Amino acid sequence: MYSEKVMDHFQNPRNVGEIEQASGIGTVGNAKCGDIMRMYLDIDENQVIQDCKFKTFGCGAAVATSSMATELVMGKTVDEALLVTNKAVMEALDGLPPVKVHCSLLAEEAIHAALWDYAGRQGITIDGLEKPKNDISEEEEDEEY
């Protein structure tokens, strides 16, 4: 049911990992649904995304969409990254089965959540960016202690 590109990104995911002292970290998803994605961004003073890493708990499509999302935002400016939509992710993967489209939506939200975190830390607002619905970063912080 998955395209060759999806299988490739699932079996050989790009940019898996964490960024220490990241500029922004976003976690989206829901353990109940079985999909959780975390995106790390390293953004320089020109608002260019120098590095991007991810970790994902989820199915093949969840891993592939988050992997592809890191490729699509790498090297882009914050404003350009905002334009990366779930449709772009799906097209880059040669499509997803209908039942897996929500994974691509989650990948888009993961990027937004990381950008939202970055904006918060910088004390700025990013045009066109609202706090993503499935952002669970705050919940996670509460649970740590």
Added chain:
Amino acid sequence: MFANNEIGTIEPVAQIGQIARKHGVLFHTDAVQAYTQVPIDVEEMNIDMLSVSGHKIYGPKGIGFLYIRKGVKIRSFVHGGAQERRRRAGTENVAGIIGLARAAELALSDREERTAREKEIRDHIIERIEREIPFAILNGDRTNRLPGNVNFSFQYIEGESLLILLDGKGICASSGSACTSGSLDPSHVLLAIGLAHETAHGSLRITLGMHNTLEQADYLVDSLKEIVRHLRDMSPLYADMVKADMVKKVS
């Protein structure tokens, strides 16, 4: 159900039958997973009706049988002709019936020896996984389970990913994750035995058959170890657990 298809639990059917008989309640059991795997005596167990399917006893697909105790009357729900003494209309699937009968004959004839072999392989898999893969939870009873059923939840990872990578290694299994069922909830059986959602999502069911070997069992566990490690390296839940654990150790 005589035995649960997901976690292999063999139910106390004889006790249930006794209670039903005492209160004049008709008792039907779905024995699809249990027939030819465990001994079944409809008299001793007070079973009034029992269902079996060919595809679980190395017989043809698309055929099964319903045992009905003499004296129990049922209504037909396939109407039209008078076949099967008016119980089910339609020309009988003779080829299927003969295949089913022969399958039953063969499977009943070597039940003890066949299931003893499967149990050995099953228990070998369970022991190796418990010893060699951390954060793995066995679902279901350790001993009172179907001879060929293994079901584990591997924490911090998701079932469909497991299946895809196992498939890449030539291993077929199934999972209780939502992604594989098309609904949002994971297996209702796993939730019913008290697993948290995310743990249920990471479950794997492996079923053995008479052709499986210990070599295959070792190949399975070796592959699983590698795959689980690969998926945990990608998992934010695993990363969080490791960090929390380190914090605990320091404080």
